[in-house]
Amino acid sequence: MSGYFPMMMQLNKKKCVVIGGGIVAERKVTALLESKAEVTVISPEITEKIQKSYEKGSLKWEKRGYRSGDFDKIPFAFIAVGDENVNKRCRQEANKTNTLLNIADQPDQCDFMLPAVLRQGDLLLTVCTSGKSPMLAKKIKQDLMQTYGKSYSIVLDTLGEIRQDAFLQIANQKNRQEIFRQLIYDGMVEKALTLPVQEVETFLMQEYKELVLSTKEHGSEKGSEIEKRRKAVKKLIIGSRGSRLALIQAKWVQEKLQEAHHGLKIDIKIIKTKGDIILDRTLDKVGGKGLFVKEIQNALFDGSIDLAVHSMKDVPGESPEGLKMVAIPEREDARDVLVTADGKSWKELRDKPVIGTSSMRRQAQMKALRPDSQIVPIRGNIETRMQKMKDQHMDGILLAAAGLIRSGYFNEKYHFAFSEEAFIPAVGQGALGCEIREDDVETTGIVKVLDDMESRRRVEAERGFLNHLEGDCHVPVGAFAWIEEKKLTILGMVACVETGKRLTAVASGEGSGEALGVKVAEELLEKGAASLLKRK
Numbered sequence: 196m197s198g199y200f201p202m203m204m205q206l207n208k209k210k211c212v213v214i215g216g217g218i219v220a221e222r223k224v225t226a227l228l229e230s231k232a233e234v235t236v237i238s239p240e241i242t243e244k245i246q247k248s249y250e251k252g253s254l255k256w257e258k259r260g261y262r263s264g265d266f267d268k269i270p271f272a273f274i275a276v277g278d279e280n281v282n283k284r285c286r287q288e289a290n291k292t293n294t295l296l297n298i299a300d301q302p303d304q305c306d307f308m309l310p311a312v313l314r315q316g317d318l319l320l321t322v323c324t325s326g327k328s329p330m331l332a333k334k335i336k337q338d339l340m341q342t343y344g345k346s347y348s349i350v351l352d353t354l355g356e357i358r359q360d361a362f363l364q365i366a367n368q369k370n371r372q373e374i375f376r377q378l379i380y381d382g383m384v385e386k387a388l389t390l391p392v393q394e395v396e397t398f399l400m401q402e403y404k405e406l407v408l409s410t411k412e413h414g415s416e417k418g419s420e421i422e423k424r425r426k427a428v429k430k431l432i433i434g435s436r437g438s439r440l441a442l443i444q445a446k447w448v449q450e451k452l453q454e455a456h457h458g459l460k461i462d463i464k465i466i467k468t469k470g471d472i473i474l475d476r477t478l479d480k481v482g483g484k485g486l487f488v489k490e491i492q493n494a495l496f497d498g499s500i501d502l503a504v505h506s507m508k509d510v511p512g513e514s515p516e517g518l519k520m521v522a523i524p525e526r527e528d529a530r531d532v533l534v535t536a537d538g539k540s541w542k543e544l545r546d547k548p549v550i551g552t553s554s555m556r557r558q559a560q561m562k563a564l565r566p567d568s569q570i571v572p573i574r575g576n577i578e579t580r581m582q583k584m585k586d587q588h589m590d591g592i593l594l595a596a597a598g599l600i601r602s603g604y605f606n607e608k609y610h611f612a613f614s615e616e617a618f619i620p621a622v623g624q625g626a627l628g629c630e631i632r633e634d635d636v637e638t639t640g641i642v643k644v645l646d647d648m649e650s651r652r653r654v655e656a657e658r659g660f661l662n663h664l665e666g667d668c669h670v671p672v673g674a675f676a677w678i679e680e681k682k683l684t685i686l687g688m689v690a691c692v693e694t695g696k697r698l699t700a701v702a703s704g705e706g707s708g709e710a711l712g713v714k715v716a717e718e719l720l721e722k723g724a725a726s727l728l729k730r731k
């Protein structure tokens with residue numbers, strides 16, 4: 196019995212060196228390129244076919260003989276020269292560099308050998324005779340070709356989709372396996388193989404759906420847990436802005452959903468919003484906050500995405516008709532942060548410090564803390580703003596802690612986080628919102644799992660407060676809600692940009708977050724907030 200260990204290797208982008216450029220090298224090169232390996236051929240001469248791949252840029256070619264050093268940082272090498280002396284030198288070097296070797300004419304010196312391969316799509320049939328008769332391996336492969344024709348690749352693709360769907364729909368492993376067994380062993384796959392290629396998928400899917408139905412009717416699959424799961428094979432598409440932070444957030448949602456729904460396919464689609472394009476003006480001058488979400492919401496409406504991931508801070512008022520915010524995942528740190536070059540707190544900044552922010556809320560509160568501060572507008576993503584701070588020699592800029600944390604930039608040494616009371620955050624700051632089409636029952640079932648009750652209650656309270664004040668981003672408004680022993684408390688604020696004067700109100704209660712937010716807003720209006728609010 197041979198001691199060979201068979202395995203399927205992922206060579207994608209791995210560096211492979213092929214020494215020799217003859218017909219045998221050509222066969223190895225072809226197989227390597229099919230597996231998307233990064234191939235370098237080292238040989239004074241190469242075949243026409245290798246030459247063509249070289250001209251197309253699919254591989255590198257060094258027109259020379261093998262020399263010591265060629266295996267440096269190379270995990271796999273193939274020797275097809277037919278020169279014992281070269282083989283020997285290669286073997287010695289490979290032992291030092293830990294390169295795994297295939298030597299075409301010396302099976303006993305090989306770390307691995309290649310089997311004869313039949314590929315039908317993702318179906319791979321390989322035959323190896325352990326070096327005893329490669330020609331027999333080739334013959335067996337040819338024989339297999341007669342039995343395992345093209346239809347197998349379609350059958351396999353369909354079974355792959357079915358299996359993914361089954362992971363979502365059938366919680367009980369035994370039931371799942373019984374469905375596969377019936378499809379594969381009870382003649383359905385065989386029948387599919389006799390059908391015209393274009394009918395194979397429909398036939399198998401139909402058979403599968405019937406099996407699922409009867410399993411759910413008779414088996415232990417009825418529970419509510421299953422109903423929450425996905426109904427059909429499909430890919431979920433998340434829409435996100437293209438900034439680094441937005442993508443980090445979208446990927447976070449993607450990962451959480453995949454954890455919750457094993458096998459679910461999710462893609463992220465980048466959507467440019469007006470707010471991403473207009474970078475030279477402060478937001479209130481170009482027309483409010485909807486700027487970062489409108490295009491993404493439109494993509495939901497036209498069906499090009501199924502789920503939008505927003506920063507709640509950017510989402511104005513309520514979802515437009517036809518959309519709903521189906522989940523507010525667990526909220527990140529809501530605080531504001533003063534970023535300075537040398538880690539100074541607001542108290543330690545020099546006289547008349549220059550502070551970058553385009554938010555009126557931050558401007559007003561900075562003025563309240565440091566009436567001598569000079570505010571300059573600054574926009575763009577986190578990276579751009581930090582760069583601008585340096586380039587324009589600002590003393591500091593104000594950013595959201597959540598963005599810094601999610602991007603991996605937060606550094607306690609240089610970043611001074613204000614308490615939420617001293618510097619009241621923007622409504623929804625640090626929270627994400629997952630928005631979908633209202634009638635999309637399927638996506639609701641998938642995304643709902645991300646909803647965090649506490650975060651939702653807090654954000655709803657803050658938004659209730661904001662909506663009641665009819666605030667927008669040209670109004671310096673802030674709010675922060677928190678929960679202690681089930682009791683929700685919300686602190687609301689309206690400020691004056693010029694003077695930094697803040698009006699605040701607090702309310703606590705057990706009921707709906709929104710109602711509590713409204714209550715705080717009412718209280719502020721009574722205290723005279725209206726005169727502070729600068730409406731457009």
Ligand SMILES: C[C@@]1(CC(=O)O)c2cc3[nH]c(cc4nc(cc5[nH]c(cc(n2)[C@H]1CCC(=O)O)[C@@](C)(CC(=O)O)[C@@H]5CCC(=O)O)C(CC(=O)O)=C4CCC(=O)O)c(CCC(=O)O)c3CC(=O)O
Pocket residue numbers: 222223226297298299300301302305307308309310311312322323324325326327328329330331332333336
């Ligand atoms: C040890 C191994 C090392 C390796 O290369 O990995 C090796 C070694 C040698 N092959 C030799 C000869 C031939 N090899 C083929 C064909 C293939 N050889 C392949 C693999 C292997 N060949 C590995 C063992 C795999 C196994 O045992 O199953 C295949 C399967 C895969 C591939 O190379 O991609 C590919 C089929 C591709 C296809 O499916 O089409 C043919 C037939 C033909 O070309 O028509 C002949 C002529 C007939 C004959 O000799 O049998 C010689 C003697 C050279 C000489 O006489 O001088 C040696 C050296 C020796 O045995 O000493």
Ligand SMILES: NC(=O)C1=CN([C@@H]2O[C@H](COP(=O)(O)OP(=O)(O)OC[C@H]3O[C@@H](n4cnc5c(N)ncnc54)[C@H](O)[C@@H]3O)[C@@H](O)[C@H]2O)C=CC1
Pocket residue numbers: 214215216217218219220237238239240241242259260261275276277278281298299300329
């Ligand atoms: N493993 C297998 O599947 C098979 C192995 N073989 C054996 O494999 C070997 C190669 O076979 P072929 O490709 O048909 O031979 P070939 O003579 O066509 O190719 C040899 C290649 O090596 C190059 N070369 C010569 N000296 C070199 C050096 N110092 N450094 C780098 N490259 C150098 C040549 O330029 C040429 O491109 C032979 O020994 C043959 O017996 C043959 C058939 C199948």
